[in-house]
Amino acid sequence: EIVLTQSPGTLSLSPGERATLSCRASQSVSSSYLAWYQQKPGQAPTLLIYIASNRATGIPDRFSGSGSGTDFTLTISRLEPEDFAVYYCQQYGSSPLTFGGGTKVEI
Amino acid sequence: QVQLVQSGAEVKKPGASVKVSCKASGYTFSSYYMQWVRQAPGQGLEWMGIINPSGGSTNYAQKFQGRVTMTRDTSTSTVYMEVSSLRSEDTAVYYCARGLGWECRYWGQGTLVTVSS
Numbered sequence: 622e623i624v625l626t627q628s629p630g631t632l633s634l635s636p637g638e639r640a641t642l643s644c645r646a647s648q649s650v651s652s653s654y655l656a657w658y659q660q661k662p663g664q665a666p667t668l669l670i671y672i673a674s675n676r677a678t679g680i681p682d683r684f685s686g687s688g689s690g691t692d693f694t695l696t697i698s699r700l701e702p703e704d705f706a707v708y709y710c711q712q713y714g715s716s717p718l719t720f721g722g723g724t725k726v727e728i
Numbered sequence: 729q730v731q732l733v734q735s736g737a738e739v740k741k742p743g744a745s746v747k748v749s750c751k752a753s754g755y756t757f758s759s760y761y762m763q764w765v766r767q768a769p770g771q772g773l774e775w776m777g778i779i780n781p782s783g784g785s786t787n788y789a790q791k792f793q794g795r796v797t798m799t800r801d802t803s804t805s806t807v808y809m810e811v812s813s814l815r816s817e818d819t820a821v822y823y824c825a826r827g828l829g830w831e832c833r834y835w836g837q838g839t840l841v842t843v844s845s
Contacts, residue, residue, distance in 0.1 A: 622790075656831040658773075665823055665835035666773065677833065709773055713830035717789045718763070720773040 623648055623712050625721035632726045640697040642724045644710035649690045651714030657686055657695045658709045660723075666709065670695060700726070730754040732824050732836035739842045740814050747810040748839045750824030757805040758782040763832060764798065764809045766820040774820075778830070779807055814843045 624647040634640055644655065653673040658666035668677040670686035673693055683698040697704055705728055710721040735749040750762065764776040777788035779798040786798045792811075800807045811818060822839045825832035 654830070658832070660773075665838055666832065667835075668827075668831060668833050671827075671829075671831045671833070711773075711775075711832070713827075716778075716787055718775045718778070718830060720765075720775060723772045 622717055623650065623715060623719050625710055625712060625719055627708075627710060627721035627724045629724060630722070632724060633728070634700055634726065635728065636700050636702055638700050640695075640700055640704070640726055642695040642697075642708055642726075644688075644693040644695070644721050646691040646693070646712060650693075650712045653689050654712060654714035655686075655688070655693050656711045656713060657684075658711065659704075659706045660709065661706045669708075697726075730826070730834045732826065732834055734822075734824060734836040734839045737840040737842070739844065741845055742815055742843055744814050744843075745810060745812040746814060746841050747808055748822050748824075748841070750807045750809070750836050752805045752807070752826070758802060760826050760828070761830060762798075762800075762807045763825045763827075763830070764796075765823045765825055765832065767823070767838075768817070768820040771820075776809070776822075781807060811841075814841075816843050819843045 626645045628643045655673045657670040660666040674686045685696045687694050707723045707725045709723045731753045733751045758781050763778045779786045781800045797810045824836040827833040
């Protein structure tokens with residue numbers, strides 16, 4: 622099973638700042654099948670990024686993903702008020718699919 | 729547009745079973761795998777397993793082997809997820825989700841299952 626470790630656990634930033642979130646895998650993620658999700662309280666998660674760097678439909682270009690192998694990054698270039706949420710990475714290249722523990726981006 | 733509509737909240741006693749449904753619309757049901765993900769209160773996301781609606785084959789996380797069953801009904805475009813021998817730790821919001829591949833691009837609204845005596 623691939624274990625995903627997200628860091629930091631909490632990121633305290635202000636609107637307009639840049640956010641850099643890390644997701645490290647215990648072994649290489651096949652074909653960079655790594656996704657990022659945003660979750661706000663009381664809501665289902667929303668897909669942001671798939672295959673490590675592809676933005677999902679309707680996702681603003683301030684969100685970008687990068688990385689391969691075991692190290693992946695989600696970058697939010699300039700935080701908007703609506704971006705304060707919890708972010709999860711997921712690998713879906715090998716079974717069992719697994720999620721990271723999440724990073725909370727707070728004001 | 730793709731819609732996944734789940735059944736309503738459930739309250740169950742320890743040892744009982746619960747069956748959650750997820751009705752799909754807006755696409756060809758048999759063409760895309762469906763996953764189940766759960767989230768305990770205040771916790772992260774946990775992958776439970778996946779079903780191929782075309783043939784019904786399943787793949788469960790080892791943690792849930794023997795206690796979770798995923799099925800589908802192609803006539804109603806509905807997938808089901810049943811958890812047996814419920815315990816308090818199974819209290820969670822259960823989500824169905826579908827992707828183009830195995831990412832979770834579309835999500836149901838979630839079903840809260842509460843296990844309490």
